[in-house]
Amino acid sequence: MSLLQNLPSDTPANSALNTPDLRLAALTEWLAGLNVVNTASTRPASADASFRRYFRLDVLPEQQATLGSTLIAMDAPPERENVLGYVKVAEMLRQAGVSVPRIIATDYERGFMLLSDLGTTTYLQVLNHDNASVMYAEALEALSRFQLTSVPDVLPEYDRAFLLREMQLFPEWYIGQHLKATLTEAQQKSLQGVFDAILANVTAQAQVFVHRDYHSRNLMQIDVGNPGVLDFQDALYGPMTYDLASLLRDAYVQWDEELVLDWVIRYWQHAKSLGLPVAADIDDFYKDFEFMGLQRHLKILGIFCRLNYRDGKSQYLDDLPTVLEYVRKTAGRYPELKPLLRLLDTLENKAPQVGYTF
Numbered sequence: 458m459s460l461l462q463n464l465p466s467d468t469p470a471n472s473a474l475n476t477p478d479l480r481l482a483a484l485t486e487w488l489a490g491l492n493v494v495n496t497a498s499t500r501p502a503s504a505d506a507s508f509r510r511y512f513r514l515d516v517l518p519e520q521q522a523t524l525g526s527t528l529i530a531m532d533a534p535p536e537r538e539n540v541l542g543y544v545k546v547a548e549m550l551r552q553a554g555v556s557v558p559r560i561i562a563t564d565y566e567r568g569f570m571l572l573s574d575l576g577t578t579t580y581l582q583v584l585n586h587d588n589a590s591v592m593y594a595e596a597l598e599a600l601s602r603f604q605l606t607s608v609p610d611v612l613p614e615y616d617r618a619f620l621l622r623e624m625q626l627f628p629e630w631y632i633g634q635h636l637k638a639t640l641t642e643a644q645q646k647s648l649q650g651v652f653d654a655i656l657a658n659v660t661a662q663a664q665v666f667v668h669r670d671y672h673s674r675n676l677m678q679i680d681v682g683n684p685g686v687l688d689f690q691d692a693l694y695g696p697m698t699y700d701l702a703s704l705l706r707d708a709y710v711q712w713d714e715e716l717v718l719d720w721v722i723r724y725w726q727h728a729k730s731l732g733l734p735v736a737a738d739i740d741d742f743y744k745d746f747e748f749m750g751l752q753r754h755l756k757i758l759g760i761f762c763r764l765n766y767r768d769g770k771s772q773y774l775d776d777l778p779t780v781l782e783y784v785r786k787t788a789g790r791y792p793e794l795k796p797l798l799r800l801l802d803t804l805e806n807k808a809p810q811v812g813y814t815f
Contacts, residue, residue, distance in 0.1 A: 484512075484532050487569050491562055493520050494528055494571070502529055508537040513574065527574045528561060535568040543570070543690035546612075549666070550689060553606045555599045556682035557689070575685035581673035581709055589712065590720070593704070595683045596676055597724045600668075600700050604733055607665040607694070615667055615695025617660050620752060624652050626759025635762040635777075638804050647796040654793040655755075658748040662696040663734030669693060671700040672707045697735060698742070702750035708757050708780050721746055744791075751787045751794065754780050 485496050494514040502513035510532040516524045533540050540563070550557045558572035584592060628648060632638050640648065668675075670688050677685035701724060705717050725742050728735045736742040757780050761773040781801075788798040 480532055480534070483567060484530060484569050487564055487567070488514065488530060488571065491571065493517060493524065493561065494530075499530070509533045524561065525574060529558065529572045529574050531570040531572060533568040533570070535566070538568060539690050540565055540568050540570065542692075546689045546692045549606065549611075549692075550603055550686060553602045555603055556679060556685045558685070558687070575677040575679055575687070578678040579674055580676040580678060580684060583678055584673060584710060589716070592678070592683070593720055594723070596671075596704060597701075597720070597727070599684060599686065600671060600704070601724075601728060601731055601733065603668070604665040604697075604700075604728075605731060609664065609694060612666060612692055612694045614664075615669075615693035615699070617656055619693075620656060620659060620695075621652060623756040623759075624655070624752060626763065627755040628759075630759040630762040630766065632804060634766045636804050644800060644803075647800060651788075651794055651797045654791075655748050655752050658745060659696045659698075659752055662698060662736075662745050662749070664694055665697050665733070667693050667695040667699045668703070669699070671703045673704075673710050696745075696749055697733070698746045698749040699753070702746055702753055705746075706750040706754070706783055708754070708761075708776050711779050711782070714786075718743070747787050747790065751784060754783045754787075758784070 485499065488494055488499075489496050494516055496514065498515035499512050500514075501511070503511040512530045512532070513527050514530060516526055516528055531543075533543070544560060544563065547557050547560060556575070558575055561571040561573065563570050580592060580596070628640060628645075632640065668686070668689050669691050671686075675686065675688040677687065679685040701721065705712070705720055721743060722739060725735055725739055736745055758777065761777055761780070764770040764773045785798060785801065788794040788801075
C-alpha cells in the first residue's frame, strides 16, 4: 500500500531526515558509493503502510541522459521486507509488458535498492468521471498481460489458509480493537459460516498471478506504457478476480455500481477473448468478483484498524466508511452472507435498512 507523493510532516520517514537514523545513514553511504545520485538532495518520496521507506534523489548531471533527472531509493529492512521477491516479480511484470520501476542497483543483504522514478502522479490523484474509463481500461489491459503469463509453482500459493488468516484480522482488529466488542459463541459461529461461504467461492476460482494491491495508490500515471505499477513484491498465485476487485472496489475511491458493472463486463469479455480462465457466465463471474471483494474488504477493515491501534497511522481510519459500505452492500445481496450484515447491525447498533441496491 504505497503512495509515491509527498509525505505528511509527522511520518517516520520524514522525521528520520532530522534525527539520527542508522539505516538512513547506511543507505546514504551506499548511494554515495554508486556515484549516480546527489545524496544531499535526499527527500521523502512516499507514504507506505509497510516497513519500507522511499526517498527521491537528483541524478548527477553526467548520468541524467541515461537515468533521468531523479531516482528512487528504497529502504526495505530485510528482516521485515521481501527484497528478493520485489526483484523477482518486477522481472515477471516487465517480461509481461507491464511498466514497473527499473532496478538500477541493489544491496540485498541490507535491503537497499535504487530504482527508476515513475513520477509523482498516482491514479488516485487524477481519476475523475471524464478519464476513469480510459485509465481503468489501460490498468485492466496491463493486468490481463500479467495474468496471461500465469503458471503454477512460480509464486507462493494464495490458498485457503492464507485467505482465512487475512479475514481473521476483521474480528481481531475491527471488532475487538475498534468496536471494543467480544463475539458470543453464536456470533462466532455465524461469522465463521460467512467466512466458509466466501472461502468456498474464492478457492473454487481459477488461479492466476495476483499482484495483491492493484489499486489507485499503486498505479502511476505515466507518459508511455500507462500505468506504472508499484508495490508488487508480495504477489501470489491465487483467485482470478482478486486484482479486479482490488482495482474496481478500491478502498480509496468509489464509483457508481453501474459503472463498476460495466467495467467488470468489459474486462470479462476481453479476458474470455484472450483465453483467461474466467467463469463462462457473466452472472457467475460477477458473483466471484463480489465474494472476492468481500474477502479483501474484511481483511482491509482489520488492517486499517491495526495500522491505527498498533502502528499509530490514524489516517487509515478515514477510509473505513467506504470499505464498510462495500461490505454491507455485498453482504446484503446474497443469502449466505446476510448473517454478516445482521452481525454488523448488532455490533454497530444500527437498525436494518430497507431499500434497493443493484
